[in-house]
């Protein structure tokens with residue numbers, strides 16, 4: 001499989017088939033918490049990367065052979081940098097009925113063609129981690145032409161023209177964007193955006209920079225109350241995976257690890273392997289030098305070696 005990965009248990013969407021339409025690592029940001037690693041190509045120019053028909057064929061083939069709750073365009077960078085995003089979603093929808101989501105950092109929503117492409121999706125999940133320029137630069141390290149005013153305006157314009165659900169993710173990082181003043185301003189601005197859900201997250205996977213520390217769950221819950229009833233904390237997986245018995249586990253686990261570090265529990269949920277089987281397989285892959293593990297907080301994570 002070249003473009004799809006998973007299905008993986010998504011914290012927000014359930015059992016999600018990822019569609020990676022951006023090569024590593026094209027992004028408009030270089031977030032300190034990024035799980036993929038440092039941005040090598042920081043850009044705001046949209047490009048055509050892959051053949052939309054081939055992407056749609058691969059998605060449809062996978063949906064036909066396994067259970068998928070949602071098809072999620074995301075990937076090894078910012079998906080709206082792919083100028084074929086709208087065409088790809090349309091082609092996928094011609095072939096399957098599964099809902100389509102797009103996870104975006106929201107940085108290009110001020111562009112009309114980006115808003116038009118995203119309008120094809122059934123749900124859009126943008127992020128907003130700061131509302132002041134200083135914090136924006138600290139957390140997201142954006143491409144130099146971007147500023148936080150443009151990002152917030154883009155979110156407002158998108159909301160005005162998109163009637164389907166928008167779920168806004170806010171990644172909170174210890175001592176970086178959890179200052180009471182920043183949070184107070186964020187609550188004000190986010191309340192004015194009219195999004196359907198506000199989803200708080202923190203660093204629970206190995207980040208790009210060690211300075212990106214997690215906020216404890218109790219504190220996150222208190223912050224959540226500031227945002228009101230549409231807000232929730234999203235920090236755990238609940239669904240169990242289901243992949244055909246003949247699947248090549250090593251390949252599937254490796255493809256997923258290329259995009260997300262996983263714990264043993266994540267691998268169990270992503271696959272239909274038992275905990276023992278998953279551990280044995282990961283150990284064998286580690287022994288072969290395919291993956292490596294390390295500890296973050298209370299968890300042991302696996303990444304591609």
Ligand code: SF4
Nearest residue numbers: 027029030031034105
């Ligand atoms: S977290 Fe998302 S937006 Fe931030 S650098 Fe990584 S891919 Fe880009």
